[in-house]
Amino acid sequence: xYFVVPNICIKRWKIRKKFWDALFRGQRYYDADQKTxxxxxxxxKLFRNHIWGEQGICDxxxxxxxxxYGKDLELALFQFYVNxxxxxxxxxxxxxxxxxxxxxxxxxxxxxxxxxxxxxxGARYHFLKQSILEKLDLLAEVVKKRKLDTNMELxxxxxxxxxxxxxxx
Numbered sequence: 001x002y003f004v005v006p007n008i009c010i011k012r013w014k015i016r017k018k019f020w021d022a023l024f025r026g027q028r029y030y031d032a033d034q035k036t037x038x039x040x041x042x043x044x045k046l047f048r049n050h051i052w053g054e055q056g057i058c059d060x061x062x063x064x065x066x067x068x069y070g071k072d073l074e075l076a077l078f079q080f081y082v083n084x085x086x087x088x089x090x091x092x093x094x095x096x097x098x099x100x101x102x103x104x105x106x107x108x109x110x111x112x113x114x115x116x117x118x119x120x121x122g123a124r125y126h127f128l129k130q131s132i133l134e135k136l137d138l139l140a141e142v143v144k145k146r147k148l149d150t151n152m153e154l155x156x157x158x159x160x161x162x163x164x165x166x167x168x169x
Contacts, residue, residue: 040083043117047082050124057128060166061159069155072148075104076139078132082111095138098146105142107135129163 052058066074081088089110096106109131111117116124136159140152 044082047080047111047116050128051080055167057125057132057163057167060162063162063166064155064158068158069152070148070150072146073098073103073105073143073150075102077104077106078135079106079108080111081108083113084110095135095142098142098148105139107139109135125167129160129167132163133160 050056081092084092092108092110094108096108098105109128115127119127133156136152136156140156142148143150143152
C-alpha cells in the first residue's frame, strides 16, 4: 500500500501494486494556542497508529491486490479527514468520480471526536471497518454505473475477512 501524507509522497502512484491506498489529512491549528495544537497533534498520532501502527489496518489491507478483482479499477484511495474544517466538509463528496486515466477513485472518510476519538480502542477499529465497508457499497454503485470490470462482491468479502482476521481487536 502506498500512502500520501501532507506534502510528502512516499511512493509514486505509477509504480503501485496494491489495491488500497490512504491519504491522511490532519487538521492543523496554526492560530490556536499551544495546548490546542498539542491536543490536535496527539489526536493525529492516535489516528495514524490505527492506520499505520503495529496493529493498524494498513497491513491487513496490503494483502488485497487489484489484479484479483478485475482490470478497470487499480486504486481505491481512502482519504481520511481528521477533524476537518466546516469549509472542507462543504466540498467533500461521499465518493469522488472515477479517474479513468489513473484507474482510481477517491473515497473520503471523516474522522472526528464523535465517531472516533471519544470511542474505546475496539470501537475505533469497528468504526474504521464499518466505514470502509459502507464506502465499498458506494464504490459498488460507481463500478456498476460505469460498467467497470471489478468484482465488488469478492472485494467486499475479502476486505471484511482481512479486517476481521488480521486486525486483532
